[in-house]
Amino acid sequence: MIKVENLCVNYGGIEAVKDISFEVPEGEIVTLIGANGAGKSTTLRTITGLVKARSGSIKYMGEEILGKDTVSIVSKGITLVPEGRRIFPDLTVLENLKVGAYLRKDSLEEDIEWVYSLFPRLQERHWQLGGTLSGGEQQMLAVGRALMSRPKIMMMDEPSLGLAPLVVKDIFDIIKEINKRGVTILLIEQNANMALHTADQGYVMETGRITLSGTGKELLENSAVKEAYLGK
Amino acid sequence: MSAITSDMLLQSLANAITLGSLYALVAIGYTMVYGILRLINFAHGEIFMMSMYFAFYFVTAAMLPWYLAFLFAIACTGILGIIIERAAYRPLREAPRISLLISSIGVSYLLQNLAVVLFSGIQKQFPPVAMFQDVITIANVRIQKLSIYVPLITAVLVIVLLYLVNKTKIGMAMRASSKDFETSRLMGINVNRVIAVTFCIGSVLAAVGAIMWGLKYPKIEPYVGTLPGLKCFIAAVIGGIGNIKGAVIGALLLGFIEIFIVLFFPALSGYKDAFAFVALIVILLVRPSGLVGEKIANKV
Numbered sequence: 009m010i011k012v013e014n015l016c017v018n019y020g021g022i023e024a025v026k027d028i029s030f031e032v033p034e035g036e037i038v039t040l041i042g043a044n045g046a047g048k049s050t051t052l053r054t055i056t057g058l059v060k061a062r063s064g065s066i067k068y069m070g071e072e073i074l075g076k077d078t079v080s081i082v083s084k085g086i087t088l089v090p091e092g093r094r095i096f097p098d099l100t101v102l103e104n105l106k107v108g109a110y111l112r113k114d115s116l117e118e119d120i121e122w123v124y125s126l127f128p129r130l131q132e133r134h135w136q137l138g139g140t141l142s143g144g145e146q147q148m149l150a151v152g153r154a155l156m157s158r159p160k161i162m163m164m165d166e167p168s169l170g171l172a173p174l175v176v177k178d179i180f181d182i183i184k185e186i187n188k189r190g191v192t193i194l195l196i197e198q199n200a201n202m203a204l205h206t207a208d209q210g211y212v213m214e215t216g217r218i219t220l221s222g223t224g225k226e227l228l229e230n231s232a233v234k235e236a237y238l239g240k
Numbered sequence: 241m242s243a244i245t246s247d248m249l250l251q252s253l254a255n256a257i258t259l260g261s262l263y264a265l266v267a268i269g270y271t272m273v274y275g276i277l278r279l280i281n282f283a284h285g286e287i288f289m290m291s292m293y294f295a296f297y298f299v300t301a302a303m304l305p306w307y308l309a310f311l312f313a314i315a316c317t318g319i320l321g322i323i324i325e326r327a328a329y330r331p332l333r334e335a336p337r338i339s340l341l342i343s344s345i346g347v348s349y350l351l352q353n354l355a356v357v358l359f360s361g362i363q364k365q366f367p368p369v370a371m372f373q374d375v376i377t378i379a380n381v382r383i384q385k386l387s388i389y390v391p392l393i394t395a396v397l398v399i400v401l402l403y404l405v406n407k408t409k410i411g412m413a414m415r416a417s418s419k420d421f422e423t424s425r426l427m428g429i430n431v432n433r434v435i436a437v438t439f440c441i442g443s444v445l446a447a448v449g450a451i452m453w454g455l456k457y458p459k460i461e462p463y464v465g466t467l468p469g470l471k472c473f474i475a476a477v478i479g480g481i482g483n484i485k486g487a488v489i490g491a492l493l494l495g496f497i498e499i500f501i502v503l504f505f506p507a508l509s510g511y512k513d514a515f516a517f518v519a520l521i522v523i524l525l526v527r528p529s530g531l532v533g534e535k536i537a538n539k540v
């Protein structure tokens with residue numbers, strides 16, 4: 009569904025992403041793991057057009073999207089749950105959900121119901137300003153907001169960051185549930201264990217390069233991954 | 241302070257509400273632009289000035305009836321606001337905020353000098369419209385009809401604006417963009433268009449204010465926007481810049497301060513234009529975030 013080829017991204021003189029290639033097949037959960045500063049967020053931000061690439065190619069369902077602006081990329085059905093949640097602090101919870109559906113013109117009722125069923129907490133607090141939610145609630149809202157656009161592919165940048173262990177498990181269950189509904193998922197995670205257990209495919213990124221790839225299971229058993237990311 | 245009659249009080253009340261309403265229309269433009277770009281748009285007073293000239297020429301040169309002339313002047317001012325944003329601010333979207341501020345000062349001088357070149361520095365008389373300027377007497381208070389129309393028009397426009405910002409899709413996009421351009425783009429919001437709409441609304445409101453200002457104080461010259469612009473900026477700061485209701489409250493407060501200090505202390509009337517600055521200093525000392533300050537902080 010998304011095919012990245014030979015992607016290079018620079019920030020000024022710093023090469024953040026160095027010639028990476030990977031693929032996200034339709035209907036799957038793909039995860040990208042790696043240490044801090046490896047270039048994971050940069051990769052996702054480049055796919056959504058927030059960061060300009062130096063060279064390479066990003067194809068979405070066969071169509072080149074590199075160089076297009078963010079609004080036209082997201083309007084094709086790509087959404088990003090950004091790093092650090094980035095919910096709108098002075099919009100209410102409900103308005104945050106509605107803004108997620110900004111490009112849609114049809115009725116939102118059904119989708120709002122679905123998001124509320126995934127995150128009942130959001131329904132209780134639908135009138136509350138986004139900025140007054142707890143960190144975990146904000147994360148739920150960020151996921152809910154992304155779902156409201158009815159994405160074909162949802163990219164998530166560390167959705168489990170700062171969440172209590174039990175809630176992390178919930179979030180991963182919800183990711184699976186979203187995927188069952190036909191949404192392809194590209195997931196960035198520090199929690200390699202959870203991510204690899206959830207994902208069909210995984211890629212390991214180190215200082216701007218992809219160094220390993222395989223199914224979630226293969227990577228879980230890979231000794232290098234065990235040592236570096238699973239703490240074993 | 242001898243012998244202030246109730247008639248004088250009522251008279252001043254009417255004047256204060258009128259003046260405050262005029263300030264409000266201009267102050268809203270400052271606050272909306274600040275809200276979305278964190279920019280103090282120094283050119284806003286010149287947008288005000290230009291719309292007076294637009295109205296003047298539509299009446300005197302194009303010989304249009306006043307209502308059409310005013311309508312066209314308001315439309316032209318809206319377009320002017322969009323052009324200014326497009327030419328002077330959009331290219332600086334990623335630049336440090338100070339560049340934006342300097343650019344707005346540049347636009348301000350450019351428009352002033354453009355007005356001198358195009359319209360000459362000689363003072364012009366704003367075209368009179370009897371319907372607004374006739375004087376009527378209500379309960380011993382003699383006021384221009386304008387004093388009734390101005391607060392009414394302002395109230396209607398403010399209500400429409402608040403509805404637009406709080407209840408419509410474009411309003412939601414404005415509130416979202418004012419916090420976070422990048423995430424707004426991820427939601428599919430065309431941030432540049434939202435900013436253009438914001439400038440257009442601010443300029444249109446300033447044009448309405450400028451035209452009513454011209455009917456009340458009918459002289460036009462290239463620097464006519466400077467002082468009202470400065471005062472309305474102060475009104476926006478007093479109210480809590482970035483907040484529309486705050487701008488209206490600040491503007492009304494400023495109108496009352498100016499009129500009533502002159503009423504109670506006639507000796508100070510020569511310093512009338514300085515009150516706003518005193519009020520600004522007091523507010524900055526007591527409540528730096530303004531009367532209606534920012535509600536919540538950003539949680540990370």
Ligand SMILES: Nc1ncnc2c1ncn2[C@@H]1O[C@H](COP(=O)(O)OP(=O)(O)OP(=O)(O)O)[C@@H](O)[C@H]1O
Nearest residue numbers: 019022024042043044045046047048049050051091
């Ligand atoms: N706007 C920027 N300007 C300059 N350098 C940047 C910028 N954004 C990121 N970088 C650098 O690019 C590299 C990759 O950053 P990126 O955010 O993609 O890492 P990451 O893999 O998401 O890390 P983390 O797990 O800590 O979120 C880092 O060295 C970072 O310092």
Ligand SMILES: [Mg+2]
Nearest residue numbers: 048049050091
């Ligand atoms: Mg990151």
